[in-house]
Amino acid sequence: MGKLLRVNTQNKTFGFEQVPKAYAGLGGRALTSKMILDEVPATCHPLGKANKLIFAPGIMSGSPAADSGRLSAGAKSPLTGGIKESNAGGLVSQKLAKLGITALVLEDKPQTEGYSIIVINKDGVEILDAGHLAGKGNYEVMENLWQKYGKSVGVLSIGQAGEQCLKGASIQQADMNGRPGRAHGRGGLGAVMGAKRIKAIVVDDKGAGRLAIKDPDAFKAANKKWVDMLRKHPVTGQGLPALGTAVLVNVINEAGTLPTKNFRSGRFEHAQDISGEKMAQNIEQRGGITTEPCHPGCVIRCSNVYHDKKGKYLTSGFEYETIWAFGAHTTIRELDDIAMLDRMCDDFGLDTIEMGVAIGIAMEGGMIPWGDGKAAIDLLSKVGTAAPEGKIIGNGALFTGDALGVDRVPVVKKQAFPAYDPRACKGVGVTYATTPMGADHTAGYGVTANILGVGGTIDPLKKEGNVELSQGLQIATAAIDAAGLCLFVAFAVLDNEDGLPTIVEMINAQHGLSLTPDDVLELGKSILNNENEFNKKAGFTQADDQLPEMFNETFPPHNTKWDFSSEELSKTLSF
Amino acid sequence: MGKLLRVNTQNKTFGFEQVPKAYAGLGGRALTSKMILDEVPATCHPLGKANKLIFAPGIMSGSPAADSGRLSAGAKSPLTGGIKESNAGGLVSQKLAKLGITALVLEDKPQTEGYSIIVINKDGVEILDAGHLAGKGNYEVMENLWQKYGKSVGVLSIGQAGEQCLKGASIQQADMNGRPGRAHGRGGLGAVMGAKRIKAIVVDDKGAGRLAIKDPDAFKAANKKWVDMLRKHPVTGQGLPALGTAVLVNVINEAGTLPTKNFRSGRFEHAQDISGEKMAQNIEQRGGITTEPCHPGCVIRCSNVYHDKKGKYLTSGFEYETIWAFGAHTTIRELDDIAMLDRMCDDFGLDTIEMGVAIGIAMEGGMIPWGDGKAAIDLLSKVGTAAPEGKIIGNGALFTGDALGVDRVPVVKKQAFPAYDPRACKGVGVTYATTPMGADHTAGYGVTANILGVGGTIDPLKKEGNVELSQGLQIATAAIDAAGLCLFVAFAVLDNEDGLPTIVEMINAQHGLSLTPDDVLELGKSILNNENEFNKKAGFTQADDQLPEMFNETFPPHNTKWDFSSEELSKTLSF
Structure with missing residues (x-):
């Protein structure tokens, strides 16, 4: 079982602790959201010392499971004022997992000027002065840190926007070429890192060895099925590899x-x-x-x-x-x-x-x-x-x-x-309105059944079926984000009845568990409930689960309007 | 009975209508808040066409009652996102009342550039192009309008801030010298006027005659008592006249x-x-x-x-x-x-x-x-x-x-x-936290009993009695704002058991009513309830009735902290 690594950014101290019972078995979004609900006062200022910035690898991260290397970052959002989980690829998730770190938690904030860099490796943690990297953009920061710490370390860093604590600030991750091509983009989490005056985090798993798998044979068999499934689906096997998301x-x-x-x-x-x-x-x-x-x-x-x-x-x-x-x-x-x-x-x-x-x-x-x-x-x-x-x-x-x-x-x-316009892609519109994250397509990507014909077909221009579509996708997405899987695996999973069971097989084999697919969906629900509970404490109400008035305008070429009532929308995450 | 004057700022049309039953007998803040609750969708954009900007003279405005010439301006606030009443002195309130206008309501918003001026007099209403006054400051606007319409007309106008729809924008009123010395300052109502592209409103009561008083003798007798009371109190009779509020x-x-x-x-x-x-x-x-x-x-x-x-x-x-x-x-x-x-x-x-x-x-x-x-x-x-x-x-x-x-x-x-710091003047702190207006001393001026020894004495450094103090003051203030009285009359009223009865005598004599002091306090409560109902619909919760974390810091020289729980505060406006 892994450990929590807590860094006090005010005192420049750190400590490891056993994962407490309340957080046992959680990872990724499940863990960041639970910790924020439990540890961050919901009405605190997002840039104040009471907010925490939490990075958590997924439950499957660090294992050889295909597409399981996503990292969740969570905090009270400077942009929305609510809870935020923003996840990204890059190198950090798998390395933290291999170092046995279930979550890295940045706490408090300095009263003085000056930025720090946190370096994490198998020997422990160093909190160093950021020196000349303060004020620099992410390209220079990452190039410098790869030069210094080796050309395969994971890096999380902020640029000038995070230092200025802007609500649009991201935390960038070094991609496989050491460039800031991957982003924990949404919700202004870079501003939280900036408020805590952490310029960058370097994660080096050299010497940490492989992640232990409880049942390697079962895992290997399930992962083979998994890779095949991803490679055979037209979106994950052809469309995305050929042209990217564009x-x-x-x-x-x-x-x-x-x-x-x-x-x-x-x-x-x-x-x-x-x-x-x-x-x-x-x-x-x-x-x-x-x-x-x-x-x-x-x-x-x-x-x-x-x-x-x-x-x-x-x-x-x-x-x-x-x-x-x-x-x-x-x-x-x-x-x-x-x-x-x-x-x-x-x-x-x-x-x-x-x-x-x-x-x-x-x-x-x-x-x-x-x-x-x-x-x-x-x-x-x-x-x-x-x-x-x-x-x-x-x-x-x-x-x-x-x-x-x-x-x-x-x-x-x-x-x-x-x-995606919510008037001509109503499934994703329901997600924009109701996800605890604020308008976010990744929280329940209704484009699948609305437009792409993946996981069934639901008319994008009508209300019928779109609340249910968004609900199902939001639950599944929360679980995927907890697993550390890339959201795009959903294309294959939605079109394959073996999809979810295969994921569960891998989790069970990795951790020596006997979960069922229903358990995983229950996890998804509990994540959403935790997130909504935080938001409620922060002062969110049904009035926050609405689209702005501009979506009452008729939208060409389909000439549809946004027409869900508050009551209809309120069913989406009621479970 | 007066009339409502509604101006459609998009079509540049206007219409008078009888005051409907739901609004009968209301004035000032009682009327603006009731109309906003009934007519403005609580979740609308404050700068959008659904918001309304309402000006209402007080119930006593236009009469000879001393200090009864305050005007209420109301709308959904661009600053707070909740309901707003901001009141000011100047010349408009008494003139609107004399013209028989119970409320002036600005509706809709233009899709095109260019500003208008509304001119109201006994012959009717004109909506004119603002011409060269667009882009000008309030000093130039008011000087120009006094030149054009006579050196005693009432003027409401916005400067560059209102035109830019800034959240700090006020609506200024011409003072008795035609200068923009009086302000509907709080809550950004100037931005609502700017969004509706109304540069100024001129109100001229020439030829309108005096306001009818149902029982002139009773009114005169009560007003004499009233004037004496104000002149004899050390704050309203000496402190404020000598040095102003400074x-x-x-x-x-x-x-x-x-x-x-x-x-x-x-x-x-x-x-x-x-x-x-x-x-x-x-x-x-x-x-x-x-x-x-x-x-x-x-x-x-x-x-x-x-x-x-x-x-x-x-x-x-x-x-x-x-x-x-x-x-x-x-x-x-x-x-x-x-x-x-x-x-x-x-x-x-x-x-x-x-x-x-x-x-x-x-x-x-x-x-x-x-x-x-x-x-x-x-x-x-x-x-x-x-x-x-x-x-x-x-x-x-x-x-x-x-x-x-x-x-x-x-x-x-x-x-x-x-x-006033809420940690060393806790009565006003309770008001800041709980008034539907957002931090506002005028909504329940606990400085009276906390510091000035007016209306009793309540320790400003302790919690005891301050919720009750704020509650009483908020109710009384809402009623005073509805009457069109200056808030400063409260100094005299709080220290004189004849205060409230004398106000009620004047209202009864003016309108031919037989209200009791309790009726007036019930009006105060109903105003606060209406305002809180609007805010609740707009998405406000108890989380919005709190002071920011910074007030947990110890405050010298008394070294006190803000220490009210959400539950304690919630009692303030529960009736």
Whole structure:
């Protein structure tokens, strides 16, 4: 059984402790959410000393199970004011697990200036002065730390946005090339790390050995089935490896639910220019990599490396949501400008969804012209300089709307909408409204049955079946996030009745348990209940489970509206 | 019986209607809060078309009753997200009443650019293009409108802050000299007026005649008692007329509850430099006026006119809360700098409390140095230029704190604290926590029994009796705000058992009613219940009825902490 590692950021001390009974068997989102509910006062200031920033590998992380290397980060969110779990790939999750660390907990906050770096390896923990890395972007930080600690260590770091405690600040993870291509993006967790003045965390598992598996043969057999399942499904075996998540641009545009010009239409006339096909073509012509894993053991490989016109590295982990937010939402049609904006977000440490939506709101408020990629780059660059424009944009879409007096701002629980309009993809709309996370597609990706024909078919334009769809997906997603699995495994799992049982077989073999699929779904429910309990204590009510008024507008081309009552929505997470 | 005047700001149309039964007999805060509860969807965007901005004279306004000329402005607040009533003196309340207008209701919002001016007189209503007044400050607007419509018309107007829809934006009223010295300051109602693109409202009662009084003799007799009562009380008859509200600087500093340097101490070492005594000395030496009414018929006359060193007009309505916010809170000690900041707030149309606290937070966040009056003037001037710094400061204390990553921000329901520390003046602390308005001293001024020995004595440092004190004051205040009386009459009323009965005599004589004092207190309760019902629908919970964590810090010189539990506070408005 692993240990909790608690770091007091005020005293610069740390301690290991046995995982207490209340947290036994939990991992990933199940553990971060339970700990925040139990240990963080719900009405505290997110940047105050009472908040905690918790990193937890999934229950399966560190094992050889395919796609099990996701790390959960949790805290009270500076963006939403509610509970937050934001998970990402990278190298940290598997390494923490191999070091026997069930969770890393950052507590308290310093009263003095100056940043620290936490270095964790098999010999223990060091809390070092960040020195010249303070004030630097994530590219420089990660390059420096790989130079110093070896070119395979896991790194979590914040850029200028986190140091400024902006609500849009992410925590970036080093990808397999040591670049900040992976992000704990949503909810401003980088600001919590910044408030605690931790610039970076290095995790090195050298000498830690393999993770113990209780029943290696059973595990191996189940994992083989698992890999086959992922490789055979058209989405996880073909679509995502070929074009990355950007495969969705044309699909969602065709479906008429690609939010364009701040959610005024579901079709972007220049969708081709920012499509996955266009991206793949550029990569092929310029060099770069079309398919790459975000962590060792990933067989889906939806990540990529994108070069500029001169064939020089520009960005990596260039994804659909980013392309939509900076593209269709703002009507910017130059893919290279969007790639530059993505790179800047990775470097400053910013959530690309929140920033893209905020840039669109800045356009709505007349700060810069619609569709002007160069103006967007110039505006976003202010975050790196601590100029007041950066303080506005860097604090996200709602903050930018409030600064500019804009009343059409697509947020739920103050978090910006992702890349699917809730009026023409109602299953994901129900998720936006009801997930404890604030508007978040990953919390219950109704796009599956609404648009992609995965896990059945539910009409995206009608209400019928979409509350149930969102409910099922939110429960399953919470469990997947607890396992440390990549959410994209859900495509295969939803279309294969052996999916969930295979996951359970692997968990049982790894930990010597005898769980059933129902136990895992119960875990999913308990996570959601814990999260909603925290939010309730923090002051959330049904009034927070609604979409903004702008979604009462008729949405072309399908000319549908958002039409769920508060009562209908309230059934989603009642169990 | 009067009429409602509804103006559709989108179509530029208006209509009069009989006061419906549900609103019969209501006025001032009782009417604005009831109408907002009934007519405004609680979860709407405050700057959207569903919000309404309502102006209502008090039940006694327009009559000769001393100090009865206060106007209530109500809406869903852009600052707090809850219901808001903000009341002010000036000329409008009495004139609307004399024109038979029980409430003026601004509805909908324009989709196009350009501002309008509404002109109301005995012949009807005109909605005119604001022309060259758009973009101007309140000084120029009011001077222009007095030139055009006569030097005694009532004017409500917004400056650059309201046009930018900033959360700190006020609606200013012309004082008796046609200057913007009176403010509907709190809660950002100027932003609602700006969203509806109404630059100013002119109210001219020429030819309207006197307000009908049902029983003139009874009214006259009661009003004589009333005037005597106000003149004989040491606060309303001597303290306020002599030094204005700034008389409090030395009193509250001496009591050790003058919040200094963002609520770190209750004593400001330079309090003398910003005291009422110092102000009176300056006025005497430079010219200016030490005592002036804010509306005809005021016998307290706590307003003033303050000149600069050269004897030139600088500002008017220069009050204690303003001096504290820009002074002790920020540690600025130059009274002339504070007077300039006050003038800028009146001109741009900003709440001085919210701005003073925001400037202090900007100092806390390192944007400008502590105590630097010139830097504060420079920073506040940005609001007039629409520069991004102005968008930050102009949106208030919490917004500024969020922009700068500051976690010590004194707000409740997102509204900045006034000039009394809740740890050493616990009666007002209970009001800050529990009033539906957000931190607001005027909603239940516990300073009376806590510090001033008015209406009894309750220890300001202990919990005992302070919930009850706040409850009684909140009920009485709501009734006073409904009557259209100045809140300062409470000093006399609390110390005189004939106080409330005399008010009731006047109301009965004016309207031909036979109310009892209990009826008036029941009205107060019903107002608070309506307001809390709106807030509950808007998503407020007990978590919103708490002070921020910073008030757990020990507060010198009395070394007390804030120590009320949520349960104790919840009793305040339970009736």
